[in-house]
Amino acid sequence: MNPANGLNWRSRCARPCRLFAAPLLAAALFGLPSRSQAESVDSELLLLVDVSKDGLKxxxxxxxxxxxxxxFTSSSVIDxxxxxxxxxxxxxxxxxxxSPSQSLGIPWMSISNEAEAQMFAGQLTSLARPSNGNYTFADAMGAGIPSFGTETGAAGNGFESPVQMVQVGAVSRPNGSTxxxxxxxxxxxxxxIDLISAVVLGKKADAIESYYRDSIVGGTVGLISGSVVSTDLSSRFTLTMEEQLSGHLGAAAAVPESSAVLLFASSLGVLLMLRRRTSH
Incomplete structure (x- = not known):
């Protein structure tokens, strides 16, 4: 290629490429403008609570x-x-x-400090138990998946995160087929969904633990795998929840935002390419 033509090509390319690289680098560092309306969080957690006929009284x-x-207001979970x-x-x-088989108890909200945790706790303790119906786990998951928003291919829920988790709280084996x-x-x-865990409660907990372990839970986040624990509804339950939640949320916090990492790497690659071209 004629050196003059090569010089002209570099001159023509340098400014557009710089214009292309700068937004990429800014997006990697500060977030994409098109996603700015969604709040960035480390994880999204959906609690699915059993209120079937055989469920919680x-x-x-x-x-x-x-x-x-x-x-959720404990120091271990907040930490x-x-x-x-x-x-x-x-x-x-x-x-x-x-009735209906799925109903929303608390819409998506963020927790970042003790005050917001207390707000969530206040909503929890003011909830009224819905009327009885039939426990259909498949329908519950079908309703729960799109609630996560863009990460599961649905409309946005106002939040974006690298980790999506479901925790099932149940006292009976689901109706329907395995x-x-x-x-x-x-x-x-x-x-x-990255992780599905379960807490089985009450007198039947030991009997149904194996079913949830074999048929319901799954996925991994960091070094944490989907698991099921059984407990009674005593002070031990609160401790069990603290242990499981702090473990899961801590693992989720250690998972990097892969899209941001990839975007930053792409931006850095463009800048290095420009530097090599302009140095010749």
Whole structure:
């Protein structure tokens, strides 16, 4: 190629390439403008709570909500939330097994400090137990998956994160077939859910723990795998929730935002390419 033509090409390319690289680098460092309306969080956590006919009775329901409230306002959980790059999570609560079979208890909201955790706790303890219905886990997961928003291919929910998690709180084995439950969990994981865990409660907890372990839970976040624990509705429940939540949220906080990392790497590559070209 004629050196003069090569020089002209570099001159013509340098400014447009710089114009292209600068927005990429800014987007990697500060976030894409087109996504600026969504709040960045370290993880999104959906609590799915069983209110089926064989599920929680009113007194047990109130105890469960109080246990959740105590766990989320504990120092261990708040410290786990604060350990992330964003220092905040998004959380929502959905009932299943009621009438209708899925109903929203608490819309998506963020928790980044003790005051916001106390707000969430206040909403938990003011919830009324929905009326009884049939517990269909597959339908519950079908309703829960799109609630995560763009990460699972649905409309935005106001938050964006690298990690999506579901925690099931149940006191009975789901109605319906094992095959349908397994398929629902696999579909959730294939759709973008990273981790499904479960807490089984009450007198039947030991009997149904193996079912949830074999058919419901799955996925991984960092070194944490989907798991199921059983506990009664006593002070031990609050401690169990603290342990599981702090472990899961801490693992989620350690997972980098892959899209931002890739975007930064792409931007850096463009800048290095320009530097090599302009140095010749």
């Amino acid at each position: 009113k007194n047990d329901f109130d105890t469960l909500m109080s246990g959740y409230a105590s766990a 786990a939330i604060a350990s992330g790059a964003a220092g905040r999570i998004a959380i929502s609560l959905m009932f299943f097994g009621g 095959k349908a439950d397994e398929a629902a969990s696999q579909q959730a994981l294939a759709s973008g």
